[in-house]
Amino acid sequence: MSTVLPTNRVDTIERLKSAGVTPTQQRVEIAQLLFARHQHVSAEQVLAMANAHSSVVSKATVYNTLGLFASKGLLREVIVDPTKVFYDSNTSEHHHFYNVDSGELMDIQGESVQLADLPELPAGTQAEGVDVIIRIKQTPNS
Amino acid sequence: MSTVLPTNRVDTIERLKSAGVTPTQQRVEIAQLLFARHQHVSAEQVLAMANAHSSVVSKATVYNTLGLFASKGLLREVIVDPTKVFYDSNTSEHHHFYNVDSGELMDIQGESVQLADLPELPAGTQAEGVDVIIRIKQTPNS
DNA sequence: GAGTAAATTAGACAAAGTCTAGAAATTCAC
DNA sequence: GTGAATTTCTAGACTTTGTCTAATTTACTC
Ligand SMILES: [Mn+2]
Ligand SMILES: [Mn+2]
Ligand SMILES: [Zn+2]
Ligand SMILES: [Zn+2]
Numbered sequence: 654m655s656t657v658l659p660t661n662r663v664d665t666i667e668r669l670k671s672a673g674v675t676p677t678q679q680r681v682e683i684a685q686l687l688f689a690r691h692q693h694v695s696a697e698q699v700l701a702m703a704n705a706h707s708s709v710v711s712k713a714t715v716y717n718t719l720g721l722f723a724s725k726g727l728l729r730e731v732i733v734d735p736t737k738v739f740y741d742s743n744t745s746e747h748h749h750f751y752n753v754d755s756g757e758l759m760d761i762q763g764e765s766v767q768l769a770d771l772p773e774l775p776a777g778t779q780a781e782g783v784d785v786i787i788r789i790k791q792t793p794n795s
Numbered sequence: 796m797s798t799v800l801p802t803n804r805v806d807t808i809e810r811l812k813s814a815g816v817t818p819t820q821q822r823v824e825i826a827q828l829l830f831a832r833h834q835h836v837s838a839e840q841v842l843a844m845a846n847a848h849s850s851v852v853s854k855a856t857v858y859n860t861l862g863l864f865a866s867k868g869l870l871r872e873v874i875v876d877p878t879k880v881f882y883d884s885n886t887s888e889h890h891h892f893y894n895v896d897s898g899e900l901m902d903i904q905g906e907s908v909q910l911a912d913l914p915e916l917p918a919g920t921q922a923e924g925v926d927v928i929i930r931i932k933q934t935p936n937s
Numbered sequence: 938g939a940g941t942a943a944a945t946t947a948g949a950c951a952a953a954g955t956c957t958a959g960a961a962a963t964t965c966a967c
Numbered sequence: 968g969t970g971a972a973t974t975t976c977t978a979g980a981c982t983t984t985g986t987c988t989a990a991t992t993t994a995c996t997c
Contacts, residue, residue, distance in 0.1 A: 677944065677993080696985080711946045716985065735872075735880050736954085737984065750916070753923060765914035771929065772907035774892070778931040781895060785927050787913065789920040819962085819975065838953080853977045858954065878985085879953065 660689065672725040679703075679710045683718050684727070691743040693731065693758040699740070733758060733786050748785035761787070802831065814867040821845075821852045825860050826869070833885040835873065835900040841882070875900060875928050890927035903929070 665684045669676040676684075686702050687694070694702075696715055703710045710718075719740050722728040731739040733751045739758055748766045750759040766785050774780060807826045811818040818826075828844050829836070836844075838857055845852040852860075861882050864870040873881040875893045881900055890908045892901040908927050916922060 675943075675994085679945070697983090713947080713986085714945055717945085730877075732875055732877050735874050738877050750920075752917075752920065759917065761914050767911045768927070769909045769911065772903050774929075774931055775894075775901065777934050778892075778894065779934045781930040781932045783927065783929050785910070785925065787916075787925050788923040789916055790923045792919055792921045817963090817974080821976070855955085855978080856976055859976085 668727075672722075672727050674721060674725055674727070679714050680718050680721075682709055683715065684722070687722075687728065687740070687742045691741075691760065693739045693741050695737045695739060697737070731758060731784070748787070750787050750789050752790065753788050754791045761785075810869070814864075814869050816863060816867055816869070821856050822860050822863075824851055825857065826864070829864075829870065829882070829884045833883075833902065835881045835883050837879045837881060839879070873900060873926070890929070892929050892931050894932065895930050896933045903927075 662681060662685065665681055665688060666676040668688070669680060669684055674680060682703055683699060686699065696719055699719065700710070700712055700715045703715065719728065723730050723740065726744060729741040729744050731741050731749060733739065733749065734756060741758075743760060748761045750761060751757075752759070766787075768783060768785070771780060771783070804823060804827065807823055807830060808818040810830070811822060811826055816822060824845055825841060828841065838861055841861065842852070842854055842857045845857065861870065865872050865882065868886060871883040871886050873883050873891060875881065875891065876898060883900075885902060890903045892903060893899075894901070908929075910925060910927070913922060913925070
């Protein structure tokens with residue numbers, strides 16, 4: 654089940670509104686970049702992408718916006734690299750391959766990973782989500 | 796299957812040697828702290844623990860040593876908090892609860908989490924490990 | 938348009954982690 | 968043992984990611 658991928662500004666604005674996010678100039682700019690396709694990007698990358706041609710968004714706003722989108726369920730944070738957070742524009746339930754050699758993060762398609770069932774949670778807690786990360790490396794060529 | 800927990804210096808030195816690590820003063824100090832029991836600690840915590848009474852290990856050596864131990868399989872790195880790496884003195888295969896409210900990391904005991912089977916890996920890669928993290932939060936008291 | 942609240946911004950700041958160059962300790966000839 | 972070579976340790980400068988602040992700009996509302 655893949656998230657809808659809007660391509661035009663009007664759809665993007667609609668999507669932000671539906672999530673309860675005021676569609677400012679900067680937020681729409683960032684949303685357009687991110688929602689164009691499923692991707693895993695860092696804040697630095699978003700900053701660079703947004704300001705590739707002319708300067709349109711500040712660093713503070715990029716961080717604010719990514720955090721806001723994540724809190725509204727428009728993006729998913731993936732913690733797998735100790736040096737930076739990945740923001741994932743694929744918000745459907747899925748898991749990841751992480752190539753420790755290249756630093757590349759890839760979606761695992763469909764239901765090919767499934768937990769048997771959740772273990773008993775510590776008292777007074779509830780599950781917020783389950784992350785499965787399969788760390789892979791290049792096979793050394795004999 | 797729990798890792799053996801040495802309590803005396805001689806055992807610790809033996810364990811380091813077996814792993815191919817020269818047992819220097821500082822490494823033994825850190826190993827004693829870490830291997831005393833299963834725990835999840837950050838580099839900052841190790842630095843503080845080691846130097847609690849008198850100053851015995853520098854920051855650089857703590858980072859060098861934790862990295863060395865991890866590379867030799869004496870410790871496991873757990874990436875779950877975007878602000879710091881956890882070092883896990885439980886090196887047996889196991890998964891984790893991560894309390895996003897408290898920042899606490901807990902082992903999931905035994906075989907209570909099991910992946911059905913690994914999905915097909917990207918061409919030219921091999922699995923290095925599988926991390927399952929169940930993010931939990933405090934249940935809001937009605 | 939005036940008033941208010943929300944959003945953006947530059948740049949200072951913080952925290953985790955790395956690097957460098959020298960000092961100290963250990964190991965190796967002889 | 969003595970001296971040389973190697974490994975380890977160290978202080979502190981530095982880098983990177985991310986946060987914060989205080990001022991400005993923008994967006995609503997009347
Ligand atoms: Mn880091
Ligand atoms: Mn960080
Ligand atoms: Zn993904
Ligand atoms: Zn653990």
